Amino acid sequence: MEKELRLMKGNEAVAEAAIRAGADGYFGYPITPQSEILEYLMEANPEETTGMIVLQAESEVAAINMVYGGAGCGKKVLTSSSSPGISLKQEGISYIAGAELPCLIVNVVRGGPGLGTIQPAQSDYFQSVKGGGHGDYKMIVLAPASVQEMADFVDLGFELAFKYRTPVMMLSDGAIGQMMEKVYLSPQKKRMTTFPDWATTGKKATRPRNIITSLDLESNGQEIFIQKLQDKYNLIKEQEVRYQEFQTEDAEYLLVAYGTSARVCQKSVQIARAQGLRVGLLRPITLFPFPSKRINELADHLKGILSVEMSAGQMVEDVLLSVNGKVPVRHYGRNGGIITTPEEVVENLKSIFIEA
Amino acid sequence: MTEEIIIAGFGGQGVLSMGKIMAYSAVMQDMEVSWMPSYGPEMRGGTANVTVILSDESISSPIVRHFDTAIILNQQSLDKFESSIKPGGVLIYDTNGITRHPERKDITVYRVNATDAAVKMNNVKIFNMIVLGGFIKVKPIIKLENVIRGLKKSLPERNHSLIPLNEKALIRGEEIITEVQRAE
Numbered sequence: 421m422e423k424e425l426r427l428m429k430g431n432e433a434v435a436e437a438a439i440r441a442g443a444d445g446y447f448g449y450p451i452t453p454q455s456e457i458l459e460y461l462m463e464a465n466p467e468e469t470t471g472m473i474v475l476q477a478e479s480e481v482a483a484i485n486m487v488y489g490g491a492g493c494g495k496k497v498l499t500s501s502s503s504p505g506i507s508l509k510q511e512g513i514s515y516i517a518g519a520e521l522p523c524l525i526v527n528v529v530r531g532g533p534g535l536g537t538i539q540p541a542q543s544d545y546f547q548s549v550k551g552g553g554h555g556d557y558k559m560i561v562l563a564p565a566s567v568q569e570m571a572d573f574v575d576l577g578f579e580l581a582f583k584y585r586t587p588v589m590m591l592s593d594g595a596i597g598q599m600m601e602k603v604y605l606s607p608q609k610k611r612m613t614t615f616p617d618w619a620t621t622g623k624k625a626t627r628p629r630n631i632i633t634s635l636d637l638e639s640n641g642q643e644i645f646i647q648k649l650q651d652k653y654n655l656i657k658e659q660e661v662r663y664q665e666f667q668t669e670d671a672e673y674l675l676v677a678y679g680t681s682a683r684v685c686q687k688s689v690q691i692a693r694a695q696g697l698r699v700g701l702l703r704p705i706t707l708f709p710f711p712s713k714r715i716n717e718l719a720d721h722l723k724g725i726l727s728v729e730m731s732a733g734q735m736v737e738d739v740l741l742s743v744n745g746k747v748p749v750r751h752y753g754r755n756g757g758i759i760t761t762p763e764e765v766v767e768n769l770k771s772i773f774i775e776a
Numbered sequence: 777m778t779e780e781i782i783i784a785g786f787g788g789q790g791v792l793s794m795g796k797i798m799a800y801s802a803v804m805q806d807m808e809v810s811w812m813p814s815y816g817p818e819m820r821g822g823t824a825n826v827t828v829i830l831s832d833e834s835i836s837s838p839i840v841r842h843f844d845t846a847i848i849l850n851q852q853s854l855d856k857f858e859s860s861i862k863p864g865g866v867l868i869y870d871t872n873g874i875t876r877h878p879e880r881k882d883i884t885v886y887r888v889n890a891t892d893a894a895v896k897m898n899n900v901k902i903f904n905m906i907v908l909g910g911f912i913k914v915k916p917i918i919k920l921e922n923v924i925r926g927l928k929k930s931l932p933e934r935n936h937s938l939i940p941l942n943e944k945a946l947i948r949g950e951e952i953i954t955e956v957q958r959a960e
Contacts, residue, residue, distance in 0.1 A: 425803070427796075427799055427800055427803050427809070427811075427929075427930075452815075453815060538815075539815075594815070595812065595838070595839070598812070598813055598815050599810060599811060599812045599813075599838055600796065600799060600809075600810070600811035600812075601809065601810050601811070601835075601838075602803055602808065602809060680838075680839070683836060683837050683838060683839075684836075684837045684839055685837075686836035686837060687836040687837035687840075688837075690836065759839045760839075761837075761839060761840065761841040762836075762837050762839075762840070762841070763841050764841075
Protein backbone atom coordinates (compact mmCIF):
# COMPACT_ATOMS: atom_id res chain seq x y z
CA MET A 421 0.00 0.00 0.00
CA GLU A 422 1.18 3.52 -0.75
CA LYS A 423 2.48 5.59 2.14
CA GLU A 424 0.59 8.75 3.05
CA LEU A 425 2.49 12.05 2.89
CA ARG A 426 1.94 14.58 5.67
CA LEU A 427 3.65 17.63 7.10
CA MET A 428 3.95 16.97 10.83
CA LYS A 429 5.79 17.75 14.01
CA GLY A 430 8.02 14.96 15.30
CA ASN A 431 5.77 14.55 18.32
CA GLU A 432 2.67 14.23 16.16
CA ALA A 433 4.48 11.71 13.96
CA VAL A 434 5.18 9.50 16.99
CA ALA A 435 1.52 9.61 17.97
CA GLU A 436 0.18 8.84 14.50
CA ALA A 437 2.80 6.13 13.97
CA ALA A 438 1.80 4.49 17.26
CA ILE A 439 -1.81 4.22 16.09
CA ARG A 440 -0.73 2.89 12.70
CA ALA A 441 1.71 0.40 14.27
CA GLY A 442 -1.30 -1.24 15.90
CA ALA A 443 -0.33 -0.23 19.44
CA ASP A 444 -2.68 -1.42 22.17
CA GLY A 445 -2.08 1.35 24.65
CA TYR A 446 -0.42 4.68 25.35
CA PHE A 447 -0.03 5.90 28.93
CA GLY A 448 1.47 9.32 29.53
CA TYR A 449 1.59 12.51 31.47
CA PRO A 450 2.07 15.93 29.84
CA ILE A 451 5.38 17.76 29.87
CA THR A 452 6.96 20.22 27.44
CA PRO A 453 8.36 19.67 24.81
CA GLN A 454 6.46 16.45 24.08
CA SER A 455 2.87 17.17 25.15
CA GLU A 456 1.71 17.03 21.51
CA ILE A 457 2.06 13.23 21.64
CA LEU A 458 -0.64 12.91 24.29
CA GLU A 459 -2.70 15.75 22.81
CA TYR A 460 -2.64 14.25 19.32
CA LEU A 461 -3.63 10.83 20.59
CA MET A 462 -6.45 12.25 22.71
CA GLU A 463 -7.81 14.14 19.72
CA ALA A 464 -7.41 11.19 17.36
CA ASN A 465 -9.23 9.00 19.88
CA PRO A 466 -8.04 5.71 18.38
CA GLU A 467 -10.15 3.70 20.82
CA GLU A 468 -13.01 4.20 18.36
CA THR A 469 -11.01 3.08 15.33
CA THR A 470 -8.29 0.58 16.23
CA GLY A 471 -9.30 0.05 19.86
CA MET A 472 -6.02 1.51 21.13
CA ILE A 473 -6.31 2.84 24.67
CA VAL A 474 -4.98 6.34 25.34
CA LEU A 475 -4.81 7.39 28.95
CA GLN A 476 -3.48 10.39 30.80
CA ALA A 477 -2.18 8.88 34.01
CA GLU A 478 -2.03 10.72 37.34
CA SER A 479 1.77 10.86 37.16
CA GLU A 480 4.76 9.61 35.21
CA VAL A 481 5.26 6.89 37.81
CA ALA A 482 1.72 5.66 37.25
CA ALA A 483 2.14 5.81 33.48
CA ILE A 484 5.27 3.63 33.41
CA ASN A 485 3.62 1.10 35.71
CA MET A 486 0.59 0.96 33.41
CA VAL A 487 3.07 0.20 30.64
CA TYR A 488 4.59 -2.51 32.87
CA GLY A 489 1.15 -4.06 33.34
CA GLY A 490 0.18 -3.84 29.68
CA ALA A 491 3.53 -5.26 28.58
CA GLY A 492 3.11 -8.14 31.02
CA CYS A 493 -0.07 -9.06 29.16
CA GLY A 494 1.92 -9.17 25.92
CA LYS A 495 0.39 -5.96 24.59
CA LYS A 496 2.08 -3.39 22.41
CA VAL A 497 2.32 -0.44 24.79
CA LEU A 498 4.23 2.81 24.92
CA THR A 499 4.76 5.90 26.99
CA SER A 500 6.49 9.20 26.34
CA SER A 501 7.86 12.03 28.40
CA SER A 502 10.68 14.53 28.56
CA SER A 503 13.75 14.42 30.76
CA PRO A 504 12.40 15.15 34.28
CA GLY A 505 9.47 12.82 33.59
CA ILE A 506 11.79 10.12 32.28
CA SER A 507 13.76 10.36 35.53
CA LEU A 508 10.55 9.59 37.39
CA LYS A 509 9.99 6.55 35.18
CA GLN A 510 13.38 4.99 35.88
CA GLU A 511 12.23 2.65 38.62
CA GLY A 512 9.55 1.23 36.33
CA ILE A 513 11.97 0.91 33.42
CA SER A 514 14.36 -1.10 35.60
CA TYR A 515 11.50 -3.41 36.63
CA ILE A 516 10.41 -3.84 33.00
CA ALA A 517 13.97 -4.71 31.99
CA GLY A 518 14.20 -7.07 34.99
CA ALA A 519 10.93 -8.75 34.03
CA GLU A 520 12.09 -8.94 30.38
CA LEU A 521 9.12 -7.18 28.90
CA PRO A 522 8.80 -5.33 25.61
CA CYS A 523 7.72 -1.69 25.46
CA LEU A 524 8.56 1.60 23.82
CA ILE A 525 9.57 4.67 25.83
CA VAL A 526 9.96 7.98 24.01
CA ASN A 527 12.14 10.66 25.58
CA VAL A 528 11.89 14.07 23.92
CA VAL A 529 14.87 15.47 25.76
CA ARG A 530 15.04 18.94 27.31
CA GLY A 531 17.93 20.46 29.22
CA GLY A 532 18.69 19.43 32.79
CA PRO A 533 19.54 18.62 35.55
CA GLY A 534 16.42 19.28 37.58
CA LEU A 535 13.66 21.13 35.79
CA GLY A 536 16.42 22.70 33.70
CA THR A 537 14.91 24.24 30.61
CA ILE A 538 12.17 23.32 28.18
CA GLN A 539 14.51 23.83 25.22
CA PRO A 540 16.18 20.91 23.40
CA ALA A 541 19.21 19.10 24.78
CA GLN A 542 20.99 15.75 24.54
CA SER A 543 22.06 15.51 28.12
CA ASP A 544 20.16 12.29 28.89
CA TYR A 545 22.62 10.10 26.98
CA PHE A 546 24.17 8.55 30.08
CA GLN A 547 20.77 7.95 31.62
CA SER A 548 19.59 6.20 28.46
CA VAL A 549 22.54 4.02 27.52
CA LYS A 550 24.21 3.36 30.85
CA GLY A 551 21.09 2.33 32.72
CA GLY A 552 19.14 5.18 34.32
CA GLY A 553 17.49 2.83 36.79
CA HIS A 554 19.18 0.36 39.11
CA GLY A 555 20.71 -2.96 38.20
CA ASP A 556 22.62 -4.63 35.39
CA TYR A 557 20.32 -3.84 32.50
CA LYS A 558 20.40 -2.15 29.12
CA MET A 559 17.79 -0.77 26.77
CA ILE A 560 18.00 -0.61 23.03
CA VAL A 561 18.26 3.14 22.36
CA LEU A 562 17.19 4.54 18.98
CA ALA A 563 18.14 8.11 18.07
CA PRO A 564 15.93 9.65 15.37
CA ALA A 565 17.34 12.59 13.39
CA SER A 566 14.21 13.53 11.47
CA VAL A 567 10.45 13.61 11.78
CA GLN A 568 10.36 10.63 9.38
CA GLU A 569 12.53 8.63 11.77
CA MET A 570 10.34 9.58 14.74
CA ALA A 571 7.54 7.83 12.87
CA ASP A 572 9.63 4.92 11.56
CA PHE A 573 11.27 4.15 14.89
CA VAL A 574 7.92 3.50 16.55
CA ASP A 575 7.47 0.41 14.40
CA LEU A 576 11.14 -0.52 14.58
CA GLY A 577 11.11 0.03 18.35
CA PHE A 578 8.19 -2.34 18.86
CA GLU A 579 9.75 -4.92 16.56
CA LEU A 580 13.03 -4.92 18.50
CA ALA A 581 11.26 -4.79 21.87
CA PHE A 582 9.31 -7.96 21.09
CA LYS A 583 12.22 -9.69 19.37
CA TYR A 584 14.44 -9.32 22.45
CA ARG A 585 11.81 -8.91 25.18
CA THR A 586 13.37 -5.64 26.24
CA PRO A 587 12.34 -2.04 26.71
CA VAL A 588 13.34 0.16 23.78
CA MET A 589 13.90 3.87 24.16
CA MET A 590 13.53 6.41 21.40
CA LEU A 591 15.89 9.19 22.42
CA SER A 592 14.75 12.30 20.59
CA ASP A 593 14.95 15.94 21.63
CA GLY A 594 12.87 19.09 21.75
CA ALA A 595 14.05 20.23 18.34
CA ILE A 596 12.96 17.13 16.42
CA GLY A 597 9.83 16.86 18.53
CA GLN A 598 8.74 20.41 17.73
CA MET A 599 10.01 20.62 14.17
CA MET A 600 7.76 19.98 11.17
CA GLU A 601 8.97 18.03 8.14
CA LYS A 602 7.51 15.83 5.48
CA VAL A 603 6.70 12.37 6.71
CA TYR A 604 5.53 9.30 4.83
CA LEU A 605 3.24 7.31 7.09
CA SER A 606 2.91 3.53 6.91
CA PRO A 607 -0.51 1.99 6.32
CA GLN A 608 -2.59 1.00 9.36
CA LYS A 609 -1.54 -2.32 10.92
CA LYS A 610 -4.04 -4.47 12.75
CA ARG A 611 -3.59 -4.87 16.49
CA MET A 612 -2.23 -8.23 17.60
CA THR A 613 -4.77 -10.96 18.23
CA THR A 614 -2.34 -13.61 19.43
CA PHE A 615 0.15 -13.01 22.20
CA PRO A 616 3.61 -14.35 23.13
CA ASP A 617 3.62 -17.55 25.16
CA TRP A 618 5.09 -15.78 28.22
CA ALA A 619 2.26 -13.23 28.41
CA THR A 620 -0.21 -13.28 31.28
CA THR A 621 -3.36 -13.62 29.23
CA GLY A 622 -5.30 -15.88 31.60
CA LYS A 623 -4.12 -19.34 32.65
CA LYS A 624 -5.43 -22.32 30.71
CA ALA A 625 -5.51 -25.81 32.21
CA THR A 626 -3.17 -26.92 29.43
CA ARG A 627 -0.14 -24.85 30.46
CA PRO A 628 1.76 -23.85 33.61
CA ARG A 629 1.34 -20.42 35.15
CA ASN A 630 3.10 -17.46 33.53
CA ILE A 631 4.73 -15.30 36.16
CA ILE A 632 5.94 -11.77 35.46
CA THR A 633 8.47 -10.71 38.07
CA SER A 634 11.89 -9.18 38.47
CA LEU A 635 12.43 -10.78 41.89
CA ASP A 636 14.53 -13.85 42.62
CA LEU A 637 15.65 -14.15 46.25
CA GLU A 638 17.78 -17.18 45.48
CA SER A 639 21.26 -15.85 44.61
CA ASN A 640 22.29 -18.63 42.23
CA GLY A 641 19.10 -18.24 40.26
CA GLN A 642 19.49 -14.48 40.12
CA GLU A 643 23.08 -14.78 38.94
CA ILE A 644 22.04 -17.13 36.15
CA PHE A 645 19.31 -14.68 35.16
CA ILE A 646 21.71 -11.71 35.09
CA GLN A 647 24.07 -13.73 32.89
CA LYS A 648 21.16 -14.52 30.58
CA LEU A 649 20.41 -10.79 30.33
CA GLN A 650 24.04 -10.05 29.47
CA ASP A 651 24.00 -12.77 26.79
CA LYS A 652 20.96 -11.07 25.33
CA TYR A 653 22.68 -7.67 25.37
CA ASN A 654 25.73 -9.18 23.69
CA LEU A 655 23.50 -10.63 20.99
CA ILE A 656 21.94 -7.19 20.52
CA LYS A 657 25.44 -5.72 20.21
CA GLU A 658 26.22 -8.23 17.46
CA GLN A 659 22.99 -7.91 15.53
CA GLU A 660 21.41 -4.51 15.96
CA VAL A 661 24.08 -1.84 15.49
CA ARG A 662 22.79 0.86 13.16
CA TYR A 663 24.55 3.96 11.90
CA GLN A 664 24.81 6.24 8.90
CA GLU A 665 27.94 7.70 7.32
CA PHE A 666 28.38 10.90 5.34
CA GLN A 667 31.53 11.44 3.30
CA THR A 668 33.72 9.28 5.50
CA GLU A 669 35.57 7.59 2.59
CA ASP A 670 38.43 10.11 2.38
CA ALA A 671 37.86 11.93 5.68
CA GLU A 672 40.80 13.10 7.78
CA TYR A 673 38.55 14.35 10.53
CA LEU A 674 35.37 12.70 11.71
CA LEU A 675 32.38 14.23 13.41
CA VAL A 676 30.31 11.84 15.52
CA ALA A 677 26.83 13.10 16.33
CA TYR A 678 23.29 11.78 16.74
CA GLY A 679 19.81 13.27 16.49
CA THR A 680 19.55 17.03 15.98
CA SER A 681 23.32 17.43 16.30
CA ALA A 682 23.80 14.99 13.43
CA ARG A 683 21.59 17.15 11.21
CA VAL A 684 23.63 20.21 12.17
CA CYS A 685 26.87 18.32 11.53
CA GLN A 686 25.73 17.21 8.07
CA LYS A 687 25.78 20.87 7.11
CA SER A 688 29.09 21.34 8.94
CA VAL A 689 30.56 18.67 6.66
CA GLN A 690 29.37 20.62 3.59
CA ILE A 691 30.80 23.88 4.95
CA ALA A 692 34.12 22.26 5.90
CA ARG A 693 34.44 20.54 2.52
CA ALA A 694 33.81 23.86 0.76
CA GLN A 695 36.81 25.17 2.72
CA GLY A 696 38.93 22.26 1.51
CA LEU A 697 38.82 20.27 4.76
CA ARG A 698 38.24 16.56 4.45
CA VAL A 699 35.59 16.06 7.12
CA GLY A 700 33.08 13.25 7.42
CA LEU A 701 30.25 12.37 9.76
CA LEU A 702 29.21 9.18 11.47
CA ARG A 703 25.71 9.27 12.90
CA PRO A 704 24.92 6.53 15.41
CA ILE A 705 21.29 5.51 14.91
CA THR A 706 21.47 3.04 17.79
CA LEU A 707 23.17 4.51 20.87
CA PHE A 708 22.96 1.14 22.53
CA PRO A 709 24.30 -0.86 20.82
CA PHE A 710 26.91 1.79 19.93
CA PRO A 711 28.71 1.56 16.55
CA SER A 712 32.07 1.13 18.31
CA LYS A 713 33.53 -1.30 15.80
CA ARG A 714 32.93 0.98 12.82
CA ILE A 715 34.32 4.05 14.62
CA ASN A 716 37.40 2.03 15.55
CA GLU A 717 37.88 0.99 11.90
CA LEU A 718 37.50 4.56 10.66
CA ALA A 719 39.99 5.78 13.28
CA ASP A 720 42.80 3.99 11.39
CA HIS A 721 42.65 6.70 8.73
CA LEU A 722 41.77 9.74 10.81
CA LYS A 723 43.70 12.59 12.39
CA GLY A 724 41.03 13.40 14.92
CA ILE A 725 37.43 12.86 16.00
CA LEU A 726 35.06 15.50 17.30
CA SER A 727 32.03 14.24 19.19
CA VAL A 728 29.29 16.85 18.90
CA GLU A 729 26.43 16.75 21.34
CA MET A 730 24.04 19.19 23.04
CA SER A 731 25.52 18.22 26.41
CA ALA A 732 28.64 18.81 28.46
CA GLY A 733 30.16 15.65 26.95
CA GLN A 734 28.50 12.27 27.40
CA MET A 735 28.62 10.29 24.15
CA VAL A 736 32.25 11.34 23.81
CA GLU A 737 33.08 8.69 26.45
CA ASP A 738 31.75 5.93 24.20
CA VAL A 739 33.67 7.38 21.26
CA LEU A 740 36.84 7.36 23.39
CA LEU A 741 36.24 3.73 24.34
CA SER A 742 35.62 2.87 20.69
CA VAL A 743 38.90 4.27 19.36
CA ASN A 744 40.88 3.10 22.37
CA GLY A 745 43.52 5.81 22.09
CA LYS A 746 44.17 5.46 18.33
CA VAL A 747 43.44 9.12 17.57
CA PRO A 748 42.66 12.24 19.59
CA VAL A 749 38.97 12.52 20.49
CA ARG A 750 37.41 15.75 21.69
CA HIS A 751 33.94 16.95 22.59
CA TYR A 752 32.13 20.05 21.41
CA GLY A 753 28.67 20.97 22.59
CA ARG A 754 26.32 23.65 23.77
CA ASN A 755 24.07 23.43 26.81
CA GLY A 756 20.99 24.92 28.32
CA GLY A 757 18.79 24.46 25.28
CA ILE A 758 21.12 26.16 22.81
CA ILE A 759 21.52 24.32 19.54
CA THR A 760 24.97 24.44 17.97
CA THR A 761 25.07 26.05 14.53
CA PRO A 762 26.85 24.25 11.66
CA GLU A 763 29.42 27.06 11.41
CA GLU A 764 30.26 26.81 15.12
CA VAL A 765 31.09 23.12 14.73
CA VAL A 766 33.50 23.85 11.86
CA GLU A 767 35.12 26.72 13.78
CA ASN A 768 35.67 24.45 16.77
CA LEU A 769 36.94 21.55 14.68
CA LYS A 770 39.52 23.90 13.20
CA SER A 771 40.58 25.46 16.48
CA ILE A 772 40.84 22.10 18.24
CA PHE A 773 42.63 20.01 15.62
CA ILE A 774 44.05 22.21 12.91
CA GLU A 775 45.06 25.55 14.35
CA ALA A 776 46.27 24.03 17.62
CA MET B 777 17.92 25.74 -4.76
CA THR B 778 17.73 26.15 -1.01
CA GLU B 779 16.03 29.11 0.66
CA GLU B 780 16.63 29.65 4.36
CA ILE B 781 14.01 31.94 5.87
CA ILE B 782 13.40 33.42 9.30
CA ILE B 783 9.97 34.81 10.14
CA ALA B 784 9.85 36.77 13.38
CA GLY B 785 7.39 38.97 15.21
CA PHE B 786 5.08 39.09 18.23
CA GLY B 787 3.36 35.96 19.45
CA GLY B 788 -0.16 36.11 18.05
CA GLN B 789 0.73 37.78 14.75
CA GLY B 790 0.49 34.49 12.93
CA VAL B 791 4.23 34.04 12.54
CA LEU B 792 4.20 30.28 13.09
CA SER B 793 1.13 29.71 10.95
CA MET B 794 2.57 31.77 8.10
CA GLY B 795 5.61 29.52 8.21
CA LYS B 796 3.41 26.47 8.26
CA ILE B 797 1.44 27.59 5.20
CA MET B 798 4.71 28.40 3.44
CA ALA B 799 5.98 24.90 4.22
CA TYR B 800 2.73 23.26 3.13
CA SER B 801 2.78 25.22 -0.13
CA ALA B 802 6.30 24.01 -0.87
CA VAL B 803 5.26 20.42 -0.13
CA MET B 804 2.58 20.88 -2.81
CA GLN B 805 5.44 21.57 -5.22
CA ASP B 806 7.29 18.41 -4.17
CA MET B 807 9.96 20.40 -2.37
CA GLU B 808 11.71 19.39 0.83
CA VAL B 809 10.84 21.56 3.84
CA SER B 810 11.67 22.06 7.47
CA TRP B 811 9.77 24.25 9.94
CA MET B 812 11.62 24.87 13.18
CA PRO B 813 9.80 27.07 15.68
CA SER B 814 11.00 28.86 18.74
CA TYR B 815 8.81 27.40 21.41
CA GLY B 816 8.15 27.86 25.08
CA PRO B 817 8.08 30.99 27.22
CA GLU B 818 8.92 33.18 24.24
CA MET B 819 5.36 32.71 23.00
CA ARG B 820 3.75 34.50 25.91
CA GLY B 821 3.78 38.14 24.88
CA GLY B 822 7.36 38.07 23.69
CA THR B 823 8.74 37.40 20.27
CA ALA B 824 7.90 34.32 18.24
CA ASN B 825 10.02 33.11 15.38
CA VAL B 826 10.25 30.21 13.02
CA THR B 827 12.96 29.04 10.65
CA VAL B 828 11.57 27.67 7.40
CA ILE B 829 13.85 25.99 4.88
CA LEU B 830 12.58 25.23 1.38
CA SER B 831 14.80 23.14 -0.87
CA ASP B 832 15.02 20.97 -3.95
CA GLU B 833 17.37 18.68 -2.03
CA SER B 834 17.08 16.94 1.31
CA ILE B 835 17.67 19.41 4.12
CA SER B 836 20.66 18.89 6.38
CA SER B 837 20.50 21.24 9.33
CA PRO B 838 17.10 22.70 10.24
CA ILE B 839 19.04 25.16 12.40
CA VAL B 840 21.00 27.83 10.56
CA ARG B 841 22.87 30.93 11.63
CA HIS B 842 22.37 33.05 8.49
CA PHE B 843 19.27 33.52 6.37
CA ASP B 844 18.53 34.24 2.71
CA THR B 845 15.34 36.03 3.68
CA ALA B 846 14.15 37.58 6.93
CA ILE B 847 10.48 38.46 7.31
CA ILE B 848 10.38 40.86 10.23
CA LEU B 849 7.20 41.98 11.94
CA ASN B 850 8.31 43.96 14.99
CA GLN B 851 11.17 46.08 16.29
CA GLN B 852 12.64 43.44 18.63
CA SER B 853 12.86 40.98 15.76
CA LEU B 854 14.50 43.55 13.49
CA ASP B 855 17.08 44.25 16.20
CA LYS B 856 17.66 40.54 16.71
CA PHE B 857 17.81 39.29 13.13
CA GLU B 858 19.01 42.14 10.89
CA SER B 859 22.60 41.03 11.38
CA SER B 860 21.72 37.39 10.56
CA ILE B 861 20.78 38.05 6.94
CA LYS B 862 23.31 36.81 4.39
CA PRO B 863 25.02 39.59 2.39
CA GLY B 864 22.91 40.14 -0.71
CA GLY B 865 19.92 38.62 1.11
CA VAL B 866 16.42 39.98 1.48
CA LEU B 867 14.67 41.72 4.35
CA ILE B 868 10.90 42.10 4.21
CA TYR B 869 9.34 44.18 6.95
CA ASP B 870 6.18 45.95 8.00
CA THR B 871 7.00 49.50 9.05
CA ASN B 872 4.14 49.57 11.55
CA GLY B 873 5.63 50.14 15.02
CA ILE B 874 9.18 50.34 13.68
CA THR B 875 11.20 53.20 15.14
CA ARG B 876 14.68 52.15 14.01
CA HIS B 877 14.65 51.14 10.36
CA PRO B 878 17.06 48.63 8.78
CA GLU B 879 20.58 50.01 8.54
CA ARG B 880 22.50 47.42 6.54
CA LYS B 881 23.36 48.46 2.99
CA ASP B 882 24.37 45.03 1.67
CA ILE B 883 20.87 43.59 1.69
CA THR B 884 17.76 44.25 -0.38
CA VAL B 885 14.96 45.68 1.73
CA TYR B 886 11.24 45.50 0.96
CA ARG B 887 8.40 47.15 2.82
CA VAL B 888 5.00 45.51 3.07
CA ASN B 889 2.56 47.60 5.09
CA ALA B 890 0.35 44.68 5.91
CA THR B 891 -1.01 46.05 9.20
CA ASP B 892 -2.57 49.03 7.36
CA ALA B 893 -3.76 46.88 4.48
CA ALA B 894 -5.40 44.37 6.83
CA VAL B 895 -7.26 47.16 8.63
CA LYS B 896 -8.47 48.51 5.27
CA MET B 897 -9.68 45.03 4.37
CA ASN B 898 -11.57 44.96 7.69
CA ASN B 899 -9.86 41.81 8.93
CA VAL B 900 -6.71 42.02 11.01
CA LYS B 901 -6.36 38.24 11.02
CA ILE B 902 -5.32 38.16 7.36
CA PHE B 903 -2.27 40.28 8.20
CA ASN B 904 0.11 37.35 7.88
CA MET B 905 -1.31 36.29 4.52
CA ILE B 906 -0.70 39.80 3.15
CA VAL B 907 2.91 39.49 4.26
CA LEU B 908 3.15 36.04 2.68
CA GLY B 909 1.76 37.50 -0.56
CA GLY B 910 4.59 40.02 -0.50
CA PHE B 911 7.12 37.24 0.01
CA ILE B 912 5.93 35.15 -2.93
CA LYS B 913 6.09 38.25 -5.14
CA VAL B 914 9.72 39.07 -4.39
CA LYS B 915 10.88 35.47 -3.94
CA PRO B 916 8.83 33.49 -6.48
CA ILE B 917 9.77 30.10 -5.06
CA ILE B 918 6.26 28.99 -4.27
CA LYS B 919 3.36 29.71 -6.60
CA LEU B 920 0.17 31.39 -5.44
CA GLU B 921 -1.90 28.41 -6.64
CA ASN B 922 0.18 26.12 -4.43
CA VAL B 923 -0.32 28.39 -1.42
CA ILE B 924 -4.06 27.93 -1.99
CA ARG B 925 -3.58 24.17 -2.26
CA GLY B 926 -1.45 24.29 0.89
CA LEU B 927 -4.20 26.18 2.70
CA LYS B 928 -6.75 23.57 1.66
CA LYS B 929 -4.50 20.86 2.99
CA SER B 930 -3.60 22.57 6.28
CA LEU B 931 -6.94 24.14 7.22
CA PRO B 932 -9.76 22.06 8.65
CA GLU B 933 -12.71 21.63 6.23
CA ARG B 934 -14.91 23.95 8.30
CA ASN B 935 -12.54 26.86 7.58
CA HIS B 936 -12.35 26.33 3.82
CA SER B 937 -14.90 29.12 3.32
CA LEU B 938 -12.12 31.52 4.41
CA ILE B 939 -9.84 30.53 1.55
CA PRO B 940 -11.14 33.17 -0.94
CA LEU B 941 -10.45 35.89 1.66
CA ASN B 942 -6.96 34.53 2.18
CA GLU B 943 -6.40 34.53 -1.57
CA LYS B 944 -7.41 38.22 -1.71
CA ALA B 945 -4.97 38.94 1.10
CA LEU B 946 -2.15 37.15 -0.73
CA ILE B 947 -2.87 39.15 -3.89
CA ARG B 948 -3.02 42.37 -1.88
CA GLY B 949 0.42 41.56 -0.46
CA GLU B 950 1.77 41.01 -3.96
CA GLU B 951 0.42 44.44 -4.94
CA ILE B 952 1.67 46.50 -2.03
CA ILE B 953 5.17 45.18 -1.47
CA THR B 954 7.66 47.91 -2.33
CA GLU B 955 11.41 47.86 -2.77
CA VAL B 956 13.01 50.32 -0.37
CA GLN B 957 16.65 49.55 -1.02
CA ARG B 958 18.66 47.37 -3.38
CA ALA B 959 21.72 45.58 -2.02
CA GLU B 960 24.93 47.42 -2.83
